[in-house]
Amino acid sequence: MKKPELLAPAGNMEKLKMACIYGADAVFLAGKQFGLRAFSDNFTLVEMAEAVQFAHRMGKKVYVTVNMYPHNSDLIELPRYLRSIRNCGVDGVIVADPGVFRMVQDTIPDMPIHISTQANSTNWSSVRFWEDLGASRVVLARELSLREMTEIRRSCKAELEVFVHGAMCISYSGRCLLSNYLTQRDSNRGQCAQPCRWKYNLVEEKRPNEFFPIMEDDNGTYIFNSKDLCLFDRLPELIACGIDSFKIEGRMKSVHYVATVVNAYRRAIDAYFADPQGYQPKQEWLDELLKVSHRDYTEGFYEHKTTEEDQIYGTSSYQQTHDFVGLVKTATDADGYATVEQRNNMKVGETIEVFQPNNETFTQVLTTMFDENGEEIAVAPHPQQIVRIKFDRPVEPFAMIRRACKKK
Ligand code: SF4
Structure with missing residues (x-):
């Protein structure tokens, strides 16, 4: 094999x-x-x-x-x-x-x-x-x-x-001109605007500003999604x-x-x-x-041709359980600190998850963070700010820091 x-x-x-x-x-x-x-x-x-x-x-x-x-x-x-x-x-x-x-x-x-x-x-x-x-x-x-x-x-x-x-794609890959017609962006040149995910209504020719909902359920209809x-x-x-x-x-x-x-x-x-x-x-x-x-x-x-079970009629939004908040740039030093580039705002006191290329994933509370000048901070205010973070376990370069998304 x-x-x-x-x-x-x-x-x-x-x-x-x-x-x-x-x-x-x-x-x-x-x-x-x-x-x-x-x-x-x-x-x-x-x-x-x-x-x-x-x-x-x-x-x-x-x-x-x-x-x-x-x-x-x-x-x-x-x-x-x-x-x-x-x-x-x-x-x-x-x-x-x-x-x-x-x-x-x-x-x-x-x-x-x-x-x-x-x-x-x-x-x-x-x-x-x-x-x-x-x-x-x-x-x-x-x-x-x-x-x-x-x-x-x-x-x-x-x-x-x-x-x-x-x-x-809702069509055979590359055999779709929805984007070309609706946005003049050519899907066969990598410019697809993904109009198959949009929400559609019905419009009668003589009443152009009246949008008649075509409903699969109470959320609306995303007929190609x-x-x-x-x-x-x-x-x-x-x-x-x-x-x-x-x-x-x-x-x-x-x-x-x-x-x-x-x-x-x-x-x-x-x-x-x-x-x-x-x-x-x-x-x-x-x-x-x-x-x-x-x-x-x-x-x-x-297993078989797709059915309505393989489409999403009620929404075009994405879902995820975690946010990516930081990328580890250097391995932890002898004191357990590593340099991290912030990708989404991190705060002292929150629980983070460290996801690594080779080592096991672990969670910890973010207890200590310093800015580039060595000042201790509770929040890193700038996007892509470089900070030093104390980790409970050794972390590798390219490890990713995540945070569970808040429940809506
Ligand atoms: S509009 Fe949708 S189905 Fe058409 S090419 Fe773009 S992603 Fe594929």
Whole structure:
């Protein structure tokens, strides 16, 4: 049984580092050109080279998305861009468009090519098509059941990548123009405004200012609003199926989200391979997935086609049980103090939770805090202020400090 790769989103350098440190085997990112997610920070070529060096030092891989559907004018710069990302040392490119696929093969022929989920590969014949052309990996559409994935696995040799966690489109990925029509932001260029999550009313042509509610229940109607995908409970089945890469979605999500979700999946995959027969997912790992901002979870198409149970009709808001309040910059010294960058206001006297890449999570009361000038403070007043905090146990650099959300 082959251990699958755990693949995480890297919307910027900090997220890339956190993904690697918290347990991803590989990350995917976009350059400033030719990738989707135009509003995540994305990487310049200099940053990309630095990112690859960082990841490779940790034994991790970096894949770059080149998965937009370019128009003729976009193609002029593409060969130069492809040579540049090859020179950065990336481990593969993710493409959707057959024209881009051909240009990658012509320009940087040794580069492994992954077929993006934007290509909507939903059957073994599609996967074989790409495999015959020389693709090394195909990212399967999210709209497949385990039975279909198993059939594809048996019929094809290419590596298969499957989304295990993250947001779902209400359409096939990339086949939606809602955002283009309603906001002029092109979802196929990474600019989706997510209008599928908006609240809709009915308007009659001759009464333009009267909004007639279309009600599923008392909360209103969010007719296109999907729950988020979570296949955490299905990891053993997906491993047995022979999936090569488990993908976490969310280049726009926070560092806290990336670290937390990656780490939960890392722990589960490692525990499974340590003892496949005795494996049981721990409640504490599942609880981790509730701490970050998310919509209700669904297993999507995993067992059967989706129903109304897989959508959220009553709200478009997110939920989470914890807030991310600080990032540890240095390990604790001999007196138990560590330097922390505040990310959300911290106060002496409140209970904090320390979440670490390698060591166990623990809670404590924040008892003592100093500012940059060595003055003892009760509250850190500035965003991203650097403070010194006394910890009850040793903490590692890149540990995260959280606080339970106040109950509403
Ligand atoms: S509007 Fe919703 S379904 Fe359409 S592309 Fe954007 S996220 Fe996906």
